Amino acid sequence: MYLIYNNCTTNESFKWKDIRWNIEEAHKQRSRMLEDEKRGIRSDKKNGLDPKVLDAALKLSREDLTNKYDRGFLNNLKEVIFA
Numbered sequence: 001m002y003l004i005y006n007n008c009t010t011n012e013s014f015k016w017k018d019i020r021w022n023i024e025e026a027h028k029q030r031s032r033m034l035e036d037e038k039r040g041i042r043s044d045k046k047n048g049l050d051p052k053v054l055d056a057a058l059k060l061s062r063e064d065l066t067n068k069y070d071r072g073f074l075n076n077l078k079e080v081i082f083a
Helices: 002-006 010-038 051-058 073-082
Strands: none
Touching: 002 010, 002 073, 010 051
């Protein structure tokens, strides 16, 4: 029922979870870097996320991510039963 509610396979749900985690970590890492800069400490770029992942994730927020196939529980259920 959980998979129908989200209209997402188990594999897809893991991918979405990873993407959301990367976004949250990127924002945390950026906040730490800004705090370090305020204190005059240069952040070590080797710690944390890969710089490419960091840049891409900072351009997104969790609200930017939507599952275009999630049409609500009842419509998802109809799709599973009748499709």
